[in-house]
Amino acid sequence: MSKKRLVHKLYNLDGFQESLLPVVVQSVTLQFININTENNEFMKKVIDWEYMLLCGSILAKSDNGEHLDVAYRIAQYCLNSLETNEHQKLAATIILDSMTNASTIQLAMEKELIPATYKENVPLTFQLEMIKRGIQYSVLDQGTNNLLYVNRFQLDAYKGAMENDWTSISAPTSAGKSFIILQMLIQYLKKQNNQVIVYIVPTRALIQQVEYDLHKALSVNKLGKVYVTSVPIFPKDMENESVVFVLTQERLQWMLLDNHEIKPSMIIVDEAQKIGDGSRGILLQQVIEEIIRRTSEAKFIFSSPMTSNPEIFLNKATSGSLTKSIVTEQVTVNQNLLWVSQVPRKPTQWNIELCLKDSRIYLGKFAMRNRPTQVSKRLPFIAFELGNKEGGNLIYANAPAEAEKCAKILWDLQGDEADTTDKEIHDLIKLIKKVINKDYVLAEILTRGIAFHYGNLPLIIKNEIERLFKNGKIKYLVCTSTLIEGMNLPAKSIFIRGPKKGIGTPMNEIDFWNLAGRAGRQGKEFQGNVICVDVTDSKLWNGEPPSIKKKYVIEPSVDMVVQNIDQLIDFIEAGTPRKEASSNPELEYGFGYFLGEHIRNDGLNNSPFLDSYEKETVKIVEKTITESLQDIEIPKEIILKNSAVSPIAQQKLLQFFKECDEEIEQYVPLLPESDEALDQYCRIVEKISGFLSGDPAAITYPHALLVVEWMRGYSLSRIINRNWKYWKEKNKNLQTVIRDTMRDIEEYARFKFVKYSSCYIDILKYFLECNGYEEIVKDIPELSLWLEFGVSQETQISLMSLGLTRTSAIAVSEYIVATDLTPKQCIGWLKEHNLESLDLSPIVVMEIYNVLSVHTKVDLLNN
Template sequence: MIQAKDLQSWLISAEGFASEFEILRAWSAGQSLGEDVVTLSPRLSGFMPDWRRLLLASSFLAGSDKIGEQEIALMAAQAAMLFGPNMLIRDAGAVILTQLANNRSIDLAAQRNHIAPDLEGRLGISETLLATRRLIEATIVLNDARAISGNPFQTELWGKLRQARWASATAPTAAGKTYLVLNWLLSEFERRTCELAIFLAPTRALVSEIENELRTLNKEFNVPNLRVGSIPLRDFADGSAPTIVVFTQERLHLFFNACEIPPKADITVVDEAQKLGDGTRGVILQDAIERVVSANEDGRFVFLSPHAENPGKLIEDAPNNAEKAIVPGGTSTVTQNLMIARQIPNKPMEWTLSLAHKDDEAEIGYFKLHDRPSGKGGNKRLSFIGLALGRKDKGTLIYANEQGEAEKIAQQIYDALGNEDSGPLDEELKDLSDFCRTSIHNRFKLVHLVKRGVGFHYGNMPSLLRNEIERLFKSGKIRFLVCTSTLIEGVNLACRNIIVRGTRKGRGTRMEPQDFWNLAGRAGRWGADFYGNIVCIDTDDKNLWPYGIPRKSAYPIIRETDKVIDHAEDLLNYIARRIELGIEGVDEKMEPVAAYLMCPTRLAFGQNSG
C-alpha cells in the first residue's frame, strides 16, 4: 500500500505532475494580471488545464506537512476557484482551501462573486462535516464576543502564547503574526493577567502603525481605561491604569531613564527581532531587551521575525525555569509570483514577462509601455512598467532607493496618467491634497499627485500624513505608491504588485536577501488579495543585481554583538587602545559593542557564545 508521503513526493516529481503544475503556475500568474495587460505566450494562450486531474492531485498535497507541497496545493486551488470554467470546478478549488484552513480566501472569493455564497450548503453530507470540522479547528476565540478564523500558523502561535513565557515565532510577512499577537496582547489585558506591556518596533513609522492598530482592535475588547502611548513619559509606569507602550529601542531607553525605578513589564513583544543583527541599532536593541529582563525576570517575552532559520536563537537565554516555545513559519496564505521583466532587444516599448520559480524561468508573455523609457538612472523603467502592469488594477507599489527618486517616479506616473480619470475628484483625495497644501507647502508634490491616485511614502514625512497615505492606499483610492526602504523595516503596507529594480537601500547600501524578501512579502494581503506579484526589472544588469535575485529561503539571525565578539582578540585590542585612538580612530562596528560590554550593569544575556 502506497504511503501518503510517498504519493505526495511522486505527485510533484518529474514522473508525476511537476510539468503540469509548472505550466499552471505560469498560466495563473498571467491570469492574475489580466490578459488585457499581458499578452500570453503561445504556450499559455492555448492552455486548458485538466482541472479534475490537477485538483485531485492538489487534494493529496493539501494534506502534506511540507510547506512546498502545501503551496502547490494553494496555487492550484486558487487558480481553480478564480479561473475555473464552471462553478463545479470553482467550488472544488474552494474545498481544497478548506483543507488548508484558508477560509479568509474563500470568503473573499464569495464577496467578489468568484464562487456563490454558502459553499457548505452545496457540499455532500460527508464533505460538509469535514469542512465544518476544519472551520472549528481553525477558529481562534479571542473573548466571549469575538473569534477569528486563523491559518495553521496562527492557531499554533495562539496556543503557544497562552502556554509559554518566552516565545519566538517566524513566518512570512503575509502570515498575520503581528495581527495575531496584538489580539493576544489585548486578550491578556482583558483577562487581567497584564498591567504593563512593551511593544518594540524598529522605526517610528511602524510604532505609529502599531499604536493605531491597538487603538482600533481594543474596541473589540473589554479593557477599561487602557492607555496606549508611544511617547516615553514616566507616567506610563505609574501603575494607575493598564498600559501598552509602543517604542523604538531608543525610546525605550529614554523611558527607562525617565523612571526612578525600572518599570516591570508583564509582557514584552519584539517585532522584527532579526534587527538584533542590524549594526549599532542592533546593539541598542539588545541592550533595551536586557534592561526589560533585568527589571522583571518573570515577565513574558515574544519575538517575531520573518524568514528566520534559527528562531530559537532569540530565546536561548531565557531563565531556566521559563517555559519556552518556538513556532516555525507556515505555508503562505496567498500565492506570490516572482516575475522578471526584460526589454525586447531594440524595442524599448516592448517587454517580456517570465515567472521565476526556484532555478527555472517560465515565459508568461509580453506587454507594452505607453512610451519609450528614456533617460538616465532607470526611473522611467520603474514608473512605466508599474503603470503598464497596474493601470487596470489597484495596489501597485514601486520601490525606490531614495526619497528624491520616489518623488520623481511618482511624478512620472502622474504625467503618464494624464486626464484619463475624468470623473469627479474623490473627496478623501481632495482632503489629502488640501491638507498637504495648507499644512506643508502649496508646492509640495503630493498636492497634485494624489488627485490622480498617485503618492509617495518614506520615513522622513509627518506621521499624520504618512498614516493617511497608507489608509488611502489600502482602500484603493491611491492606486500607485512609490516607497523607500521604510517598507523593509516592517510597515504593514500590503499591495497587489511590487516593482523593483536592483537590490539597494539608499545610495550604496546593499539590500540583504532577507530584506528583499521582507519587502517582497508585502505583495499579496491575506483576506484582501489572492495573488501578490513581485516584478524584478533588468535582472541581467550586474550593477543592479550583483548576486542575482535573492533566493527565497530562511536566513540566520546573528546578533551584532555575537558578530563582533566572535573576533574577541580584535575587540580586546580595540578596547585596550580605545583612549589613544581618539575620535578619528573610532571603529563603527567595534565601538557600540565595546560600549555595550563596558556598561557597569551589563548582564550576561546573549553571550553564551562568548
C-alpha cells in the same frame, strides 16, 4: 504508504509537474492585459481540473511550503478561471478550507466567485470535516465566549504563547503574525490586571499603526481599564489600569533609564530579526537584557519573518522558564517572482518571465508607449504598463529624491484623463500645502492618484496616503525602505529595479524577500507579484536578482562585533575617535554594550550574557576596557545611562567644563521660548559636535536653529519656509530644501541631538553639582521628550500620548488655553468642543474623532 510520503511522491511526479505548469503560467499571465502571449505555449493548454483538484486536496494536507503553495495555486486559479464550473469551484473552496484559509474564501465571496451560501452545496461528509476543522482551528475568546477562527500557524502560535513563558515565532510575511499576536495580548489582558506591557516595534513609522490596532481590539473586546501610549513616561492619572507601551528600542531604553522600578510583565518584540541591524540591533539586545535583569517572570514573544534559527531568542530565557519556537511555512497567498528585460535592440519591447525554483518560464512580451530615453524612466514606464489600473501598485525607490522623480513621471504618464475630483484626495492636497509647502511636488502628483512615501514625511501625511492607497484612491505609490520596515500595505504588485538600502549599498537577500513579502496580502488578493526590472544588468543587480526564497539566519549585531573583535579593540585603544564612531556606530555601541556588562557585573567574566563567547576573547575585551577606564572620572551611573556614547568622549567634555574660563551659565540649556535660546543652543551644539558627535563646526548654527524651532513647536511649513528664504538665493532647489529639512528634523533633532544632548546634560549636571551650582541644576529643562515629539507644552504631549500626530496636536492645541492638561483632561476638552467649528483640516478632525471614539468607549466601559 504514509500520508507524508504520498504527498512527496505526488508532488515529484513528472506527470503532475507537467500538468501544473499551465495552471501556474495561466494564473500569473492573465493578470496582465498588456502582455502578448502569442509564443506562450502554456496559454493554449487545456487544464484537467478534476485531476488538478484531486492533487490539490492531497497537497493541502502537507506542512511543506512548496506543497501548500501549489495547493493554494490550484484552488485560487480554479476560483478565478472562466473555464471552471460551480462544482469545481466548490471543490476549490473545500481545499482552501482544509488549509484553514478562511480569508481567501471570504475574498472569493466578496468578489462573487462563489455564493455566500456555498456551504449548502457541500457534500455531508465534507461538511462534517469543515465543522470539525472550524472547532479545531478556533480559540475561545474568554471575554465574549465566542470562537475566533484562525489558521494552522495562528493556532500553533497562540497555544505556544499561552502555554510558554518565552515564545519565538517565525512565519512568512502574509501568514497573519500581527493578528494572532494581538489576540495573545488581548487574552493576556483579560486574565491579568494592572500590568505593564511593552510592544517593541523597529521604527517610529509603525508605532501609530500598532496603537490603532490595539485600541480597536480593546474596544471590540470591551477592555476598559487598559491605557495604550507611545510616550515613554507613565501617565499621571491612570491608576488601577494596565498600560501598554508601544515603543521603539530607543524610547524603551529612555523609559527604563528614567524608571528603575519598572518591571514589564509582557514584552512583544516585532520584527525581532532587527537584533542584527547594526547599532540599533545592539540597542535592542541591551533593552531586552535590561528587562531580564529586572524580572525573571516576564513573558516574551518574539516575531520574525522566515528565519532558520528563531530559537536564538530563547537562549536568554531565565532558568525554569518554559520556551517554544514555532516555525511555519503557512501559505495564505501566492507570490510570483517576475523578471522583466528589454528585447535586444528594441528599447520599447520587453520580455516578461516567471521565475520558478529550477527554471524561468517565458510569459510573453509587452510594448512601452514611449521610449525610455533615460534610465530613470524604465521603472515608472514598466510599472505603468504592467500595473493594475484599479490600484495596488507599489514601486520601490532607493531614495526620497528618486521616489519623487519616479512618481512625477507616473503622474505624466497618467495624463489629464486621470485628474480626480475626489474630496478625500483634495483634502489631503490642502493639508500637504498647509503642513509642508504649497509647491511641494506631492500635492501636484496626488491630483492623478499618484503618491510617494518615505520615512521623513509628517506622520499624518503618511497615514492618510496609506489609507487612500488601501481603499484604491491612490493607484501608484512609490516607497523607499520604509516598505521593508514593516509598512502594512496590501499591494497587488511591487516593482523593483536594482534595489539599494542606504547610500550605494545593494539590498541583501534578507531584505529583498522581506520586501517581496509585501506583495499580495492575506484576504486582499489571491496572488501578488514581485516584478524585477532590467534583470540582465549584472552591475545594477550585483549579479542577478534573488530567485530562490530561503530562510535566513538571525545573527545578533553583538555577535558580529565579536567576530571582528580586533576592530573594536583598535577603536578603544585609539581613544574612540569621533569620526570613526560616526562612520561605524557599531563600534561605539559595541563598546557601550561590553562596558555596561563590565560595570554591572564587576567584570565581564561574571556576565550571564557572555557565556557563549570564547573566554580568550572576553579576556582581551576585559583588559582593553579596564585600561580605557583608568582616567575616567564620569560616574558609572552616567556611563550606563549613556551607553551609546564613549566614556572617553564624555570625559573630554567634563574636562572642558572643568577648565572653562567663561561663565558656565552660557552652556546651560534654556527653555526654547527664551530670547537667548538660539545663542545658547549654538554654544551647546558646538560643544556637543566637538566632544561627542563629531559633526563639522560649519553646521552648528543651522542645527541649533532647527532644534530651537522644533522644540518651540513651530510647524514644519514654517521651518521649511525659513530654510527656503536662505537657500533660494544660493540656487538650491525647493524640493531638495523640503527633503533636507524633513531629514534633518528626523535624523538630527529627533534622534542625534536627543542622544547627545541627554549625555551633555548629565555631564553638565554632574559638574555643576560637584561645584556647588545646585540652583542652576534645578532650572535645566529635560529636553529629550520635547525633542522626540517636537513640542514642549504638557497639553500637546498629552494629546500625542492619546494617539494624535504632532500636526493634529499642535493644530488643536492652538485653541486650548491651558498648557498643562493631562490625557484625561484633554479628552474632556475635545468632547466639550465642536471640532467642526474650528479651522482644522478634515483629516485632522477625522484623526481626533478616531482617537475620541476609542477613548470614549473606554470611558463607558470603566463606568
